[in-house]
Amino acid sequence: MTHAADYTVSGMTCQHCVASVTEEVQEVAGVTAVAVDLATGALRVTSDQPLSDDAVRAAVEEAGYALA
Numbered sequence: 019m020t021h022a023a024d025y026t027v028s029g030m031t032c033q034h035c036v037a038s039v040t041e042e043v044q045e046v047a048g049v050t051a052v053a054v055d056l057a058t059g060a061l062r063v064t065s066d067q068p069l070s071d072d073a074v075r076a077a078v079e080e081a082g083y084a085l086a
Contacts, residue, residue, distance in 0.1 A: 042081040
């Protein structure tokens with residue numbers, strides 16, 4: 019079963035920001051896909067198991083940004 023969760027990331031200003039967030043979130047166990055939209059800050063995380071919002075938040079913070 020596939021799970022998807024949507025978040026909003028604040029503080030991103032360029033494609034490097036998008037790449038950093040994508041890279042960190044992909045490290046979360048179970049994540050199968052990450053889509054980040056720079057213009058809106060939208061983050062969609064797809065996984066093969068339910069994810070902890072705290073795990074996603076920690077990954078975004080590790081990249082240097084925050085969930086709005």
